[in-house]
Amino acid sequence: MADNVILIIDDDRGLRVSLSAFLEKKGYSTLTAATAQEGLEIIENNTVDLVLLDIRMPGMDGITALKKIKEINSDLNVIIITGYGSIETAVEAMKEGAVDYVTKPFNLKELSSKIETSLKIKYMVIKNKLDEREEEGRESFSNLIGKSKQMQEVYELIAKIARKDVTVLILGESGVGKEMVAKAIHQNSQRKDGPFIKVNCAALPDQLLESELFGYEKGAFTGASRQKKGMFELADGGTIFLDEIGDMSLATQAKILRVLQEHEFQRLGGEETIRVNVRVLAATNIDIQQAIERGKFREDLYYRLNVVRINMPPLRERPEDIPLLTNEFIKEYNQKHNKEINGVAPDAMRLLMSYDWPGNVRELKNICEQAVVLNDSNVITAADLPVEIRGKGFNLDANQSNQSLKDITKNLTSEIERKIITETLEETGWNRNETAQKLGITPRTLYNKIKEYKIER
Ligand SMILES: Nc1ncnc2c1ncn2[C@@H]1O[C@H](COP(=O)(O)OP(=O)(O)OP(=O)(O)O)[C@@H](O)[C@H]1O
Ligand SMILES: [Mg+2]
The missing domain is CATH 3.40.50.300 (P-loop containing nucleotide triphosphate hydrolases)
Incomplete structure (x- = not known):
């Protein structure tokens, strides 16, 4: 991953120095800025592949800076650095087009894996990009999508x-x-x-x-x-x-x-x-x-x-096609169901990319439709995905050392899961088989969840 230039924008000098040393050792080139203003100038005058952006800074804050960065170069991936517990800010940043976030104090292993993924996949958050099909490279043939x-x-x-x-x-x-x-x-x-x-x-x-x-x-x-x-x-x-x-x-x-x-x-x-x-x-x-x-x-x-x-080739052997297919399907189902979903949050995309897809593209398409229908915000999150897909991904993230973030996410997920199950049960008049089918889980799993969450008629 050499030659990629990472810009670190953070008011904390110690963090800038140590992070830059760490990343240089990993083979990246780094640039640093102590204020958002300084960072924007660097972006305008240099080739930058990825930005690590602190949210809380004196002067211009991170969210404002993020908007400006996206105005300068909407394709530039930004990873947000937020303080502990400010998950709302992270979500807000993602809606503004950040590709991922880390919470301070962060774990370097987690950060470098996030950097690597963001550099690899520039399609993770597709906010406002759904209408511009990128034509570079052959991404489709007839109606077939995929550029693997x-x-x-x-x-x-x-x-x-x-x-x-x-x-x-x-x-x-x-x-x-x-x-x-x-x-x-x-x-x-x-x-x-x-x-x-x-x-x-x-x-x-x-x-x-x-x-x-x-x-x-x-x-x-x-x-x-x-x-x-x-x-x-x-x-x-x-x-x-x-x-x-x-x-x-x-x-x-x-x-x-x-x-x-x-x-x-x-x-x-x-x-x-x-x-x-x-x-x-x-x-x-x-x-x-x-x-x-x-x-x-x-x-x-x-x-x-x-x-x-x-x-x-089965879908699991070409995960790089998943973001493209997902974009296209969301676009299609936005139209069909009159929704305005802007994109997929990185966590959700990671889950989609690590699932093994026994039903291949058809299964992905169905899951996209389900997620589009269930979603109430503008961004598809992990909570919009069926349990079998989420299950896989949590194992994947199990090495995350940030216990508190994990707990927050877990609680959030359970809450949303409970909500979806309750709504679907009401929709089907408490027909458990139909509910299980709609949610893509077995009746047995549904039964356990109803018990676990104490859902009552
Ligand atoms: N590369 C692709 N790009 C876009 N859509 C795709 C792609 N591959 C499959 N699909 C969609 O996935 C669904 C399944 O595709 P299709 O019916 O061609 O699969 P199949 O291999 O014939 O499946 P089966 O063996 O079950 O008949 C369809 O809705 C199709 O539009
Ligand atoms: Mg067929």
């Missing part, structure tokens, strides 16, 4: 193969964006003006799936009162997206294989051979290799589909 190395590779692959008219197999856990990738391929292909037809192969029983895919003739089976075109016919000239192909029966797999090989098929109960010009994209979240070994998936079909394979 893994996602960049996905974009490159899509760009490379979209116009090639080859079959693509998209693999990845649930909620990673397989369907979005399929759409992006279609939209960037020569077929983009043709239809994009999605078939969920897991949702339908065998017979029904085949009639959906291939259509049927009048009288093909009881209830077939007229001819119906199937998805392959409807997708003619465009793309068909076979979702959850891992769940298809072997019989249906054989028929699909034939379409891939010969580009033709018959409607159910029909004689006529129908030829179509369709590009096939397929996706699954099961381990297809294992399905082949178990005789549940045809190897020849696998090779036909697997001309190009895209492996979608």
Whole structure:
């Protein structure tokens, strides 16, 4: 982390000297200022990557200085140094765009980890930034969001193969964006003006799936009162997206294989051979290799589909995409729910970034919606997040030596948790299962919380 310049603005000379020595030893360059005014001048005339700003100073106070810093350079990250117990000031500072805070007397280990994170992630607090999508670097492709190395590779692959008219197999856990990738391929292909037809192969029983895919003739089976075109016919000239192909029966797999090989098929109960010009994209979240070994998936079909394979990385392997995705989802849900949420507090963002996301982007999206709906202020805080996410993060912060701050946070969290649970219970007419589901916790956890907080009807 060398070459980053940190400006320390604090009226306490001893603190300036020792902090600057400590940071220089860590490989940072430092500048110091004894007053806010002096600090602002330095910011105007130098490249500064991060500011450590004391709140209580003679002359111009920290909050005013913070506002001015943001006027000079809204992207400059500021960590606030506050006195013990003034958590309200810290929250206020965060609303003004500070990226994090430490309380005096502070723990150097905690401070340096906060510095490191703030330098790494400049998206942590997104106050008033939601409307300006930054365009530098490739942060999105079609509607896909994310600028991690893994996602960049996905974009490159899509760009490379979209116009090639080859079959693509998209693999990845649930909620990673397989369907979005399929759409992006279609939209960037020569077929983009043709239809994009999605078939969920897991949702339908065998017979029904085949009639959906291939259509049927009048009288093909009881209830077939007229001819119906199937998805392959409807997708003619465009793309068909076979979702959850891992769940298809072997019989249906054989028929699909034939379409891939010969580009033709018959409607159910029909004689006529129908030829179509369709590009096939397929996706699954099961381990297809294992399905082949178990005789549940045809190897020849696998090779036909697997001309190009895209492996979608799980969200937990690209946490740097989380702030970007969160920004975008909050923006979307602000609109949907008529809210004006400005950003995510650093604590909450740290929790989001350290959670392991078994449901991947879909889960993050749901949690963002829930947080936007529940939130009453302008900033999403840890209290707006479901317990399973908060649980993880507190372990992460367990090495914080500042016991009193921890207690304050804990009490605050419990209070808010109690409030959310009570409100949700009232909303659902005290339906515990529904409440648990809404809050993303198990009924058992809910039961324990009701007892712990002594919530009564
Ligand atoms: N990179 C991304 N950028 C923006 N939104 C995304 C991204 N990835 C996923 N999403 C959103 O997450 C949700 C799940 O995505 P999608 O349906 O494409 O996932 P999937 O891999 O097909 O999941 P499943 O296996 O459960 O069908 C959608 O609402 C989608 O809009
Ligand atoms: Mg899907």
